[in-house]
Amino acid sequence: MLKLLGACIILIGTTWAGFQHARTFAERPKQIRRVRSALQLLETEIGYGTRTLVDACQSIAARMDGFVQAIFHQAHQNLLQLDGASTYECFAQAIESNWGATCMKQPEKQVILDFCKTLGISDRQDQLQNLAVTKSNLEIEEHRAQEEQTQYEKMFKTLGILAGALLIILMY
Incomplete structure (x- = not known):
């Protein structure tokens, strides 16, 4: 009876670990989409609004949720x-302190930081062009993340279950 309970705990634990790791692959494209949505809001604020960057950050933070809200709130x-x-230092600090809450990887972070280097130091048209380039770069990263999700998500779920089964077989 005790062996059966231990085997169940091992199987549940490894399955949970596999599903958690697979979740990061599923969550990454969604988070990139949220960042792109926030950049779309920023583009609207820059292109059509008359607000300052500080007010635009506050407005975006009020509209978004999760880590995107935290980044724009802290940047504000x-x-x-x-x-x-x-402006770059303010945004970079906000991104660095909130990046751990995301499933995104270094390429997305670098795209966002590269955009932040140009934010607030050029005219409106140049900033809108940089926003368009940044959004297209994030779209490319989103497609890569979706490919990784397709490739690895199911594998890690299965690996979690099979690792648990292997441990149970080896132990008994």
Whole structure:
């Protein structure tokens, strides 16, 4: 009876671990889409709005949820509080401190940071062009993430179950 209980716990644990790892592959394209949506809102604010970047960040934070909200809220706070810091430094600090809550990888982070380098230092048209380039780069990364999801998600789910079965066989 105790062996059966131990085997069930092992199987449940490894299956859970496999499903958790597979979840990161499923969540990554969704999170990239959320970032692209936030950039679309920023594009609207820059192109048609008359708000400052600080107010635009606050507006985007109010409309979004999750880590995107946290990034724009902290960028808003940084822009208000960090005297003498550049726009890039304010956004980079917000991204760095909230990046751990995402399933996204380094390429997406680099695309966003590269965009932040140009944010607030050029005219409206140039910023809109940079936004378009950034959104298309994120779209490419989203397609890559979807390919990885297709390739690896099912594999990790199955691997979790099979690893548990293997451990149970080896132990008994």
